[in-house]
Amino acid sequence: MIEANDLHFTYPDGTSALRGVTFRVATPAFVLLCGANGQGKTTLLHLLAGLFPPSGGSLRVFGLDPSRDAQAVRARVGLVFQDPDSQILSETVAEDVAFGPENLGLARDVVRRRVDQALARFGLEALGDKPCHALSGGEKRRVALAGVLAVDPELVLFDEPFTHLDWAGSRALLDALLEIRREGRTVVVSTHDVEKVIAHAEQVLVLKDGRVARCGSPAHVAGELARYGVRPPCSVLLGKGLQPWLAA
Numbered sequence: 235m236i237e238a239n240d241l242h243f244t245y246p247d248g249t250s251a252l253r254g255v256t257f258r259v260a261t262p263a264f265v266l267l268c269g270a271n272g273q274g275k276t277t278l279l280h281l282l283a284g285l286f287p288p289s290g291g292s293l294r295v296f297g298l299d300p301s302r303d304a305q306a307v308r309a310r311v312g313l314v315f316q317d318p319d320s321q322i323l324s325e326t327v328a329e330d331v332a333f334g335p336e337n338l339g340l341a342r343d344v345v346r347r348r349v350d351q352a353l354a355r356f357g358l359e360a361l362g363d364k365p366c367h368a369l370s371g372g373e374k375r376r377v378a379l380a381g382v383l384a385v386d387p388e389l390v391l392f393d394e395p396f397t398h399l400d401w402a403g404s405r406a407l408l409d410a411l412l413e414i415r416r417e418g419r420t421v422v423v424s425t426h427d428v429e430k431v432i433a434h435a436e437q438v439l440v441l442k443d444g445r446v447a448r449c450g451s452p453a454h455v456a457g458e459l460a461r462y463g464v465r466p467p468c469s470v471l472l473g474k475g476l477q478p479w480l481a482a
């Protein structure tokens with residue numbers, strides 16, 4: 235279960251980014267988080283990952299308080315940043331993918347196995363020794379994802395994961411998101427590219443002015459997205475209801 239009650243967050247400069255966020259997600263689930271620019275999506279993901287403590291209200295992720303149970307949350311929650319360069323800090327691809335499992339204090343052979351599996355999963359086996367700075371944008375995204383999955387998290391948070399991906403890369407990413415969900419993990423995707431994921435979501439959260447303006451099933455929320463400054467899927471605009479993006 236993920237539960238937020240009257241969650242507030244104010245940045246040090248006084249910007250009030252979250253102003254009473256309340257929702258409940260029964261896990262595992264595939265959750266779409268959407269909203270116009272600046273409504274608090276990234277801030278909420280950062281709080282879920284325990285990067286900052288809330289300024290007020292309460293948050294529970296699998297019964298844990300991310301701001302207090304940081305070690306336990308690090309092992310169970312993974313965040314794939316909007317910009318892979320914010321996440322990739324090591325010299326080579328294999329070193330970067332090993333960073334998370336090493337940080338959990340896992341034995342060397344377990345780390346090795348996790349890294350090999352994560353590299354294979356994202357087709358990165360041949361790039362293990364490559365310097366991260368020499369990767370393409372799409373490769374960096376896959377390395378960031380492999381690094382998060384190597385920790386084996388139960389909840390994976392994605393901040394604008396489709397940015398800069400081409401058609402093939404977007405399809406591969408959507409396949410990966412669905413597979414991660416099929417493995418019994420909870421996936422939260424924050425995106426403006428609602429079209430690509432909404433038909434697969436089990437719950438849609440729409441943020442506006444730092445609050446949950448709408449929460450419900452895709453079928454209930456899709457027709458109202460425009461009211462919150464979010465572009466509805468083409469199939470909905472054309473009056474054809476929700477259609478999976480890959481089938482479009």
Ligand SMILES: Nc1ncnc2c1ncn2[C@@H]1O[C@H](COP(=O)(O)OP(=O)(O)OP(=O)(O)O)[C@@H](O)[C@H]1O
Nearest residue numbers: 245247249251269270271272273274275276277278
């Ligand atoms: N480091 C920061 N310091 C001060 N204000 C910030 C900071 N980061 C974000 N904000 C502000 O907090 C509010 C919410 O920002 P946030 O990035 O969470 O929104 P978002 O919904 O993810 O936006 P976008 O869709 O544009 O990525 C905005 O008003 C933004 O200007």
